[in-house]
Amino acid sequence: MKTSLLVGLSVLLASAASGSDKNPSEEKAVAAAVVAFNQAAKAGDGAKLKELLSEDLIYSHSSGRTETKQECIDALVKGKPDFQHEAGQIVRVYGRAAYVRAKLVAHSIANGQPTEIPLTMLQVWAKDGKQWRMVARHTTRVGP
DSSP: OHHHHHHHHHHHHHHHHTOOOOOHHHHHHHHHHHHHHHHHHHHTOHHHHHHHEEEEEEEEOTTSOEEOHHHHHHHHHHHOOEEEEOSOOEEEEETTEEEEEEEEEEEEEETTEEEEEEEEEEEEEEEETTEEEEEEEEEEEOOO
């Protein structure tokens, strides 16, 4: 799993060395995939999440916990978090790889209580055929 992330990041970095493709239609497609992921998470739609996430997914939480694809889907379906992105999301496409950088607030229920966690997020997406799939996600808590 870690090897897949390293390979994906290596491809992204190698592509980055030659510069972003500046392909607005692909940037829009990745941004749409992010929206679809957020909507599927909020709805607890396991089938849609399965479609959007790579088999090699590494999903790292701000707590340090890392999940596989199935662990991630199970947690999202159970928790139904609402990821509300702030303005200023950045999407960059490098060939068949892309990254998304954003600030967001994760709204969920923990121990029966509503929570709001401000985060910065980095996602890595790879194009699989005609479909963009998330291969990695990492968040960091903002503030105290």
